[in-house]
Amino acid sequence: AQDEDMSGFEITQEMIDASPYLQSVLSRLDQVYDTSEFAKDPPYRIAFAAQGTSNAWSALMDAHAYWYVEHLGEDVVSELLYGDAQAQADIQVPLVEDLLAQEPDALILVPMGAAALSAPVERAMMQGVPVVLCASAVETDNFVTEVGTNLYSIGATLAEWLIDTVGADGNFLMMTGVPGVTTSVIMEEGAMAVFESQGIELLDNQPGFWSPAEGKKIMETWLAQHGDGIDGIWTGGAQMAQGIISAYEDAEMEIPPIAGGEMQSGFLRSAIEHGFEFYAWMYPNAMITICLDAAIQILQGEPIARFIDFVDTMPEARPFTDAEAEDYYRPRWSDDVHGPVTMPDEKLAELGFLVEEE
Amino acid sequence: MSIAKPYESASGASNWRMRKFIADFGVYIALAVLLLAATVLTPKLFEVNTIAVVMRQASQLGIVAIGQTMILLVAGLDLSIGGIFLMTSIVVADVTNGRDEMVLPAILIALALGALIGAGNGVLVTKRRVPPFVATLGMLVLVKGATQAYTKGVPGGFVPDVLGIVNQSWFVLSIPLLLWLGLNAFFIFVLRRTSYGRKVYAVGSNIEAARLSGISVDVIRISVYILGSCLAVASGVVLTGYVGYVDRFIGTGLELDSIAAAIVGGTAFVGGRGGLLGTIAGVLIIQLLSTMALLMGLDIEVQFIIKGLVILGAVTLYSLAETES
Amino acid sequence: MNLTARFMSGLTPSQRLFLRRHGPVFAVYGFILILFLIGATQSERFMSVRNLTNVARQSAFLGIVALGQMLVILTAGIDLSVGSLVKLSILVSALAMNGEPANLGMAILLTLGLGLLVGLIHGFLVNEVKIAPFIVTLASLGILRGVSLSISTSPVGSASRDFIMFYVQKIGPIPVIALMFVVLLILTALLLRYTAFGKYLYAIGGNVEVARLSGVPVKRVRYGVYALCSITASITGLLWLSRMGVGDPAIGDGIELQTITAVIIGGTSLFGGRGTVIGTLGGVLLLVVMANLLVMLGVNQFVQGLIQGIIIVAAVALYKQEGD
Amino acid sequence: MSEFILEMHNISKSFAGVQALKDVSIRCRPGQVYGLVGENGAGKSTLMKILAGAYKADSGEIIYKGQLREQATAGEIIESGISIIYQELALVPEMSVAENIFLGREPRRALGVLNLKELHQRAAALLKRLGITPNTRMPISELTVAQRQLVEIAKALSQDADLIVMDEPSAILAGNELDQLFQIIESLVEQGVAIIYISHRLEEVFRIADEVTVLKDGELVDTRPIEQLDRAMLVEMMVGRPLDEIFPQTQHEQGELVLVAEDISTDTILTSASLELYAGEILGIAGMVGSGRTELARALFGADPLTGGRIRLVGVDGATWSNPAQAIQSGLVLVPEDRKAHGLFTALSVRINVTIPILRRLTRFGIVRGAEEEAVVERARERLSIVMASADQETQYLSGGNQQKVVLAKWLETDPTVVILDEPTRGVDVGAKFEIYKLMRQLNDRGIAIVMISSELPEVIGMSDRILVMNDGRIVGEVGQDEATEAGIIALATMSNSEANGQ
Numbered sequence A: 001a002q003d004e005d006m007s008g009f010e011i012t013q014e015m016i017d018a019s020p021y022l023q024s025v026l027s028r029l030d031q032v033y034d035t036s037e038f039a040k041d042p043p044y045r046i047a048f049a050a051q052g053t054s055n056a057w058s059a060l061m062d063a064h065a066y067w068y069v070e071h072l073g074e075d076v077v078s079e080l081l082y083g084d085a086q087a088q089a090d091i092q093v094p095l096v097e098d099l100l101a102q103e104p105d106a107l108i109l110v111p112m113g114a115a116a117l118s119a120p121v122e123r124a125m126m127q128g129v130p131v132v133l134c135a136s137a138v139e140t141d142n143f144v145t146e147v148g149t150n151l152y153s154i155g156a157t158l159a160e161w162l163i164d165t166v167g168a169d170g171n172f173l174m175m176t177g178v179p180g181v182t183t184s185v186i187m188e189e190g191a192m193a194v195f196e197s198q199g200i201e202l203l204d205n206q207p208g209f210w211s212p213a214e215g216k217k218i219m220e221t222w223l224a225q226h227g228d229g230i231d232g233i234w235t236g237g238a239q240m241a242q243g244i245i246s247a248y249e250d251a252e253m254e255i256p257p258i259a260g261g262e263m264q265s266g267f268l269r270s271a272i273e274h275g276f277e278f279y280a281w282m283y284p285n286a287m288i289t290i291c292l293d294a295a296i297q298i299l300q301g302e303p304i305a306r307f308i309d310f311v312d313t314m315p316e317a318r319p320f321t322d323a324e325a326e327d328y329y330r331p332r333w334s335d336d337v338h339g340p341v342t343m344p345d346e347k348l349a350e351l352g353f354l355v356e357e358e
Numbered sequence B: 001m002s003i004a005k006p007y008e009s010a011s012g013a014s015n016w017r018m019r020k021f022i023a024d025f026g027v028y029i030a031l032a033v034l035l036l037a038a039t040v041l042t043p044k045l046f047e048v049n050t051i052a053v054v055m056r057q058a059s060q061l062g063i064v065a066i067g068q069t070m071i072l073l074v075a076g077l078d079l080s081i082g083g084i085f086l087m088t089s090i091v092v093a094d095v096t097n098g099r100d101e102m103v104l105p106a107i108l109i110a111l112a113l114g115a116l117i118g119a120g121n122g123v124l125v126t127k128r129r130v131p132p133f134v135a136t137l138g139m140l141v142l143v144k145g146a147t148q149a150y151t152k153g154v155p156g157g158f159v160p161d162v163l164g165i166v167n168q169s170w171f172v173l174s175i176p177l178l179l180w181l182g183l184n185a186f187f188i189f190v191l192r193r194t195s196y197g198r199k200v201y202a203v204g205s206n207i208e209a210a211r212l213s214g215i216s217v218d219v220i221r222i223s224v225y226i227l228g229s230c231l232a233v234a235s236g237v238v239l240t241g242y243v244g245y246v247d248r249f250i251g252t253g254l255e256l257d258s259i260a261a262a263i264v265g266g267t268a269f270v271g272g273r274g275g276l277l278g279t280i281a282g283v284l285i286i287q288l289l290s291t292m293a294l295l296m297g298l299d300i301e302v303q304f305i306i307k308g309l310v311i312l313g314a315v316t317l318y319s320l321a322e323t324e325s
Numbered sequence C: 001m002n003l004t005a006r007f008m009s010g011l012t013p014s015q016r017l018f019l020r021r022h023g024p025v026f027a028v029y030g031f032i033l034i035l036f037l038i039g040a041t042q043s044e045r046f047m048s049v050r051n052l053t054n055v056a057r058q059s060a061f062l063g064i065v066a067l068g069q070m071l072v073i074l075t076a077g078i079d080l081s082v083g084s085l086v087k088l089s090i091l092v093s094a095l096a097m098n099g100e101p102a103n104l105g106m107a108i109l110l111t112l113g114l115g116l117l118v119g120l121i122h123g124f125l126v127n128e129v130k131i132a133p134f135i136v137t138l139a140s141l142g143i144l145r146g147v148s149l150s151i152s153t154s155p156v157g158s159a160s161r162d163f164i165m166f167y168v169q170k171i172g173p174i175p176v177i178a179l180m181f182v183v184l185l186i187l188t189a190l191l192l193r194y195t196a197f198g199k200y201l202y203a204i205g206g207n208v209e210v211a212r213l214s215g216v217p218v219k220r221v222r223y224g225v226y227a228l229c230s231i232t233a234s235i236t237g238l239l240w241l242s243r244m245g246v247g248d249p250a251i252g253d254g255i256e257l258q259t260i261t262a263v264i265i266g267g268t269s270l271f272g273g274r275g276t277v278i279g280t281l282g283g284v285l286l287l288v289v290m291a292n293l294l295v296m297l298g299v300n301q302f303v304q305g306l307i308q309g310i311i312i313v314a315a316v317a318l319y320k321q322e323g324d
Numbered sequence D: 001m002s003e004f005i006l007e008m009h010n011i012s013k014s015f016a017g018v019q020a021l022k023d024v025s026i027r028c029r030p031g032q033v034y035g036l037v038g039e040n041g042a043g044k045s046t047l048m049k050i051l052a053g054a055y056k057a058d059s060g061e062i063i064y065k066g067q068l069r070e071q072a073t074a075g076e077i078i079e080s081g082i083s084i085i086y087q088e089l090a091l092v093p094e095m096s097v098a099e100n101i102f103l104g105r106e107p108r109r110a111l112g113v114l115n116l117k118e119l120h121q122r123a124a125a126l127l128k129r130l131g132i133t134p135n136t137r138m139p140i141s142e143l144t145v146a147q148r149q150l151v152e153i154a155k156a157l158s159q160d161a162d163l164i165v166m167d168e169p170s171a172i173l174a175g176n177e178l179d180q181l182f183q184i185i186e187s188l189v190e191q192g193v194a195i196i197y198i199s200h201r202l203e204e205v206f207r208i209a210d211e212v213t214v215l216k217d218g219e220l221v222d223t224r225p226i227e228q229l230d231r232a233m234l235v236e237m238m239v240g241r242p243l244d245e246i247f248p249q250t251q252h253e254q255g256e257l258v259l260v261a262e263d264i265s266t267d268t269i270l271t272s273a274s275l276e277l278y279a280g281e282i283l284g285i286a287g288m289v290g291s292g293r294t295e296l297a298r299a300l301f302g303a304d305p306l307t308g309g310r311i312r313l314v315g316v317d318g319a320t321w322s323n324p325a326q327a328i329q330s331g332l333v334l335v336p337e338d339r340k341a342h343g344l345f346t347a348l349s350v351r352i353n354v355t356i357p358i359l360r361r362l363t364r365f366g367i368v369r370g371a372e373e374e375a376v377v378e379r380a381r382e383r384l385s386i387v388m389a390s391a392d393q394e395t396q397y398l399s400g401g402n403q404q405k406v407v408l409a410k411w412l413e414t415d416p417t418v419v420i421l422d423e424p425t426r427g428v429d430v431g432a433k434f435e436i437y438k439l440m441r442q443l444n445d446r447g448i449a450i451v452m453i454s455s456e457l458p459e460v461i462g463m464s465d466r467i468l469v470m471n472d473g474r475i476v477g478e479v480g481q482d483e484a485t486e487a488g489i490i491a492l493a494t495m496s497n498s499e500a501n502g503q
């Protein structure tokens, strides 16, 4: 849905054939799940297997979850059973087992590993607990619905933009997230499909572990190696983009186009300051509210689409470029806030995400 | 009293000298070989810019490795360093909230907290005789948990601009490098020429004999853990300035890398043997490896493998040099 | 302090010795009992059969590797590579099985063979090249991780249907996997008590030079113990495959630290030569039950880490290890 | 087959540049006891370790039971009938008595399963032969050193050996236990076992050896039948010059009272011990092994916390202390009995070892002053004639006697007023022994008070001005120099508890 304003990028049959992820997402776009078997009366006990205490993105997602449950009221959701995966699949698998042992009415899962969580998801379904996947997919098809976006398409779109902006003869670098983690791997797949289809040889491709420090270390070495021979950088997240910008700042060099910003204050602040070209996408942690809505819809027995793209429900979450940077920048948000945010400002302030106005 | 005349048997002696030479200089030879390989594989490495980058990055590891080496010298180990980095960057961002003039108080507070963590490690190891591996591992979980509870998952505040100074280089010189070299010079002197240094070696070599020689062994051990933690805070400040944000994964892996650097540099795992000069070489080897791997565009998986093999290779040198058992 | 002294003085020397050595293990079980009491009174579902079988199964995942780790630590060694080996075993077994029931036997043999090979390499480096186990397995941690990632950075292969079902199979109310753990637990206890190999582990950990001079085949025992430890990691890799159905390289980081923590909480000395199976079981249960209870009680996630840290530090501080 | 069970021909061995053995040859017949003597570092232990397969000789050959022996593992050598009791006890502290005795050769059932019942029965039987009945399930770490030594002997017996090497087995045995050992040796010899017996106590060698081999500086001096030797000759062969074996005496009055201990007890067996110590005297402490002498020394030094009583130095305003650091500060030092475990930093240089307790004096603002340090090390080397390659040599490469001197040197530099010596001559060769005696007298002349613990009664009687006798953690009597006899002291030391308490 989000690629409507993109020039020329189109998912080819070849790409679909090569990517089980695309096959699954595309096929589910039109499917509807009959949820009558899960119907029951409110209030509901909903289990939320979150990414957990790991970074501001997931902290804000949790905050949205708690806020939204409160907002819905106790007569809708009586209990939110929470599980903190600390961003590790190893921890999440037993955690989901612990959550299921509490016999919740539904399970919302932010999976930390596509395969690692497949069987637990199937077991939940077998146990009669409907599963809503939030923000990422698993390998099995046996769940009710997924809320997210087409990550393959995002990765490809970012690459496409870079080529359009710089030209196919540019020298590109690629910095991915954590090797082996689904979100990172799928985005990389999409990007590589585009680069390869255009016959582009990358200068290098390294994982930056979604960390500003790691990203900066790698960028420093790249700068030493390639100097101003770098025409564009593809990156899988704003934190790494921050590291990349910081390395350029130190080297006092001009920042080339970056594909892979996000609506994140820290990134936008330096982007506006340095005025380079970028293409940002969004991965709002507020999508948890859509996941909760989906869970409730399921428990009410209403049929539900098997793939819910958050952009359809949250139109402000579409990609944007440097031209719109000022529109998306929120000076009062602290550096690590990822937008868009749907909860009220007081709530943000309570959690320490709002900077005191001087 | 009869010790037979040394160096009498020709074969035995030359063999022994060879082994001693490897033990004393193996790590420098390894470093030289690596540099030699770089002239062919990655000539870029020898450009001023690259050297500056390598040195700045090496300093981050190097400063921690000083503390780690000293802790290894008293037969200890510190795995809690990651927690100290995180604590440091949170304190810096929280206390200063971006204000340059608050940097000093922030650093002092971080040092005080670091000292507290170090003292905790030391007390567990000395008074409760918990093996350092587990004591400091437990402390790591505890410190990370405490930062989590304090920040509620969301570290607030900003890193002050003035810390950005750690990112500047004058030719190859930079603040982190100078700090690293300065701390090394200071602690090499301390270890070699002061009574404190002697006591550190004595405690590591034979703790019971040290106690019976009137050394307050627990004080020495606890103080070394405190020093190690304070050095980790120093490195944490550098890292915080380097990143410019509070990063939850700040300095991940430096604890194991610092141990590897010390061991590759010839510091014994069992205490009492080794020193900081070797550690410098160990740090450089580890840093060069990752920079060279990047310059060559090697995949991350290949980097993991190479790093493992080099550690094994370097340590094999020492085991070859061991006298027969 | 004074009270303990008075209590101790009322005992025979061998009773005192027993208490001094095993007292902390009782304390660990005391801890576990307290956790159970809290769970039983504060959570409706903690004591449900469902949750208890769940805890039992989870204990097997940590416990089986912990047994291997304990054997290595008894010899004053350590194995930091088990997490990476679990990761590699998952990938290898998933690829080998590839969803075909016919491949089951071959896949299991291949995976266990992999463990054996890795363990023998560790043994070789410790025995013949004489590198400290900490360093050998630290290097191996990185190397095995690199090898895993070069096999695949994304999920590969899959378990056969019946192998996935193995995870949920029960005999009576008890999960087969938990039973498997109990059997391995008993076998290890028997190994330590009734075989020369078991005695040699203690001897090597107590004083390797003495062991050698007494004619203990030190090298062979070390090969054996590293192989056993690696094999427990491979077994755990297989169990993970059964748990997940697909080979996911996201699993395996950090298992080494958990197992070492469990073993030490269980009273095994990191200096070697002292430790019991029953203690290790206690360490495993403490960690697993604690994590389960924190979820069951819905404890605020921001203080969970702090609570875990405090309990771990308190548990390891129980042991005032004799330091000679 | 030849008449010799063992022939070692032209064995040479060097370590880290030190030639420990050079062309040494020995031969043993079955049913004979061979004394092996020599100064510290002469190479006795090294020769035996080569025999045991623990070291590999650089050159030379070993013919055992008529066959040339190739390099073999320790297990194979034990299997072939050689067993060794090492100078440094070779037991695993964490394992039980029985497990230690049969380590490496446990009785088994089918499938490699151990026969634990037989294990304990056989261990108990062996220990009974040695006249003790400890719990065979007790871990070694709970035993006294003497008990451990007996376990070590039981271990050798259990191996049904044809050749047994005993490297200073008597160093920590006394009285009954020693007699027991000699009886066992006699019965073994009757069974045709050959025994190599290493000891620094020459009277033992004369008591049991049939032939004596002398090593010096790693070279063979001679091997002779015992009948052709007397003590003076043997000493001369060892030391390379005649040696007057007279305990040095100096004339001195009893000095001022320096130290008073009243009713001190610790967590160990030590109960209510009281003593007074005067300047310039040697106070000997005698007693059976395990009588608590070491515990008394540690209590005086503050190494074990007192649970009762008090200690003070009279001269220094009644100074008291509760840890070694304070004791040293007050002028009291301890030379511990277990040199390697408690006295030395074996991996560190002589320089660091000698200067550790006086760093405060050698430093300014915590920084070591090089020249002064050099002077201290040089003085120590001269005063005690320590033989070392350089001040930077690691002490693990020194011979036992020289190691002991390094420990002594370390303490003398602190200028103590009281020196406690726990078994100062254990494992020290006869030449060095007399140097240590002389040194003790020199200290006396400087007004230093000495407490000397020793298991060698002639030494205690010969050197002490007064002797306290300990029994079961208590001081049970005091004997003056003139009235001291070995029989009298042993009588006191072995009285039953009730008698002793009645005193």
Ligand SMILES: Nc1ncnc2c1ncn2[C@@H]1O[C@H](COP(=O)(O)OP(=O)(O)OP(=O)(O)O)[C@@H](O)[C@H]1O
Pocket: B002, B003, B004, B323, D015, D016, D018, D019, D020, D038, D039, D040, D041, D042, D043, D044, D045, D046, D047, D087, D396, D397, D398, D399, D400, D401, D427, D429
């Ligand atoms: N492992 C070793 N490494 C280096 N040098 C050694 C080693 N073992 C022994 N030596 C040296 O070899 C020489 C002979 O030592 P050895 O222990 O055989 O003497 P010894 O006759 O048994 O003396 P003692 O009566 O003191 O026990 C000494 O100079 C000693 O320092």
Ligand SMILES: Nc1ncnc2c1ncn2[C@@H]1O[C@H](COP(=O)(O)OP(=O)(O)OP(=O)(O)O)[C@@H](O)[C@H]1O
Pocket: D143, D144, D145, D146, D172, D287, D288, D289, D290, D291, D292, D293, D294, D295, D337, D455
């Ligand atoms: N602090 C200590 N820690 C461990 N073991 C100790 C300690 N103090 C003493 N021992 C051990 O306790 C045992 C008993 O003391 P011991 O019997 O030595 O008294 P002793 O009369 O000095 O006898 P001897 O000196 O002849 O062995 C000793 O073997 C010693 O190893």
Ligand SMILES: [Mg+2]
Pocket: D044, D045, D046, D087, D167
């Ligand atoms: Mg000897």
Ligand SMILES: [Mg+2]
Pocket: D293, D294, D295, D337, D422
């Ligand atoms: Mg004693």
